[in-house]
Amino acid sequence: MKSNLLKSLALGFIALSLWSCKKEETRAVATNGNGGTLKASATAVVLDKSMLTNNVITFDVTKANFGYAAAVTNTIQLAPKGTNFAADKVKEALLDANVTSKSYTGLDFNNLLLSLNLPTTANSDVEIRVKSSISNSVSAVYSNVVTISAKPFPLTSWIYVPGNYQGWNPASADSLVSISGNGVYSGIIKFDGGNFKITPAKKWDIAYGTAGGNKISTTGGDISSISAGYKLVTVDLNANTIEIADAKVWSLIGDATPNGWGGDTDLKPLNDGKNTWKLTTPLTAGEFKFRYNHDWGTNLGGPATALTLGGGNIANTVAGNYTITLTVATDPLEVTKVTGGSYTIVKN
Secondary structure, three states: OHHHHHHHHHHHHHHHHHHHHHHHHHOOOOOOOEOOOEEEOOOEEEOOHHHOOOEEEEEEEOOOEOOOOOOOEEEEEEEEOOOOOOOOOOEEEEOOOOOOEEEEEHHHHHHHHHHOOOOOOOOEEEEEEEEEEOOOOOOOEEOOOEEEEEEOOOOOEEEEEOEHHHOOOHHHOEEEEEOOOOOEEEEEEEEEOOEEOEEOOOOOOOOEEEOOOOEEEOOOEOEEOOOEEEEEEEEEOOOOEEEEEEOOOEEEEOOOOOOHHHOOEEOEEOOOOOOEEEEEEEEOOEEEEEEEOOEEEEEEEOOOOOEEEOOOOEEEOOOEEEEEEEEEEEEOOEEEEEEEEEEEEEEO
16 A cells, blocks of 8 residues: 555656646747837838828838747837937837738828928938837837938918908918818907908918808908807818808906906917917906806816816916916817816016
């Protein structure tokens, strides 16, 4: 019996030893890794507004090798040549999982180039590589560097709205803005109830007027603002159409303002594409806040550089005439949702 027991124990230890060895042989161990490769479909890219929806460049990537099969995260990095991909110079674009080829439209690639603060008047050399990683505990690896010559173009553009409300002077008319440069312009303008026209430049060389219904043309007559007040005007120069609707505005309210806590003093929209509003007004010593659509449902208060929804009252300690500039921050996934903002106040 004792002999059989010893034999069984011995066989058990041998089996356990063999199983342990097998586990050691199959255990995956990450190496320092080798970067993949990167190829670009073009060595030079000069962009303009006609290329917004066209594919202008394609990057082909081969996978990095970390010594075993693993989920690799690839990120395209771009930086001006000579900056060595310094943290404050590099811009990144994450590639979807298992994607080995990525094409960019003119709009998307132009946005990447503009984020590098490249000039729009001359070509610049841009270095591009792929960063590959599997976890925070394993060092990332990098592909070869591809250099392209590129020139972005300024996306934001404006048209102008001379009319009865400002004396029919294109040089001083309010503007409508197109953030993407796609030919669709919008902005908020305070009309007096009179007529207006649309000019692509601050002069009368070309002017769009009404062509009936919501259509406009360069031979059309004066356009009606419908009624006095703030209007949201949207002009599509691709389809030659115009839409006019009542607009909501930001205002100042408080015992430091001309109308006290019982009435609003409206700010003027700058239509700069940055949701900026401005007002020059007398203020007394007291407090004020910003609110939207003359309603407390959306109001901003707190520190000048970090306004928050429902934030505290803003103190003004010295009476005088001031210029106040408000910049409203919105959720990038829902542009109508206010997330905060900032303001400056300058005594005139």
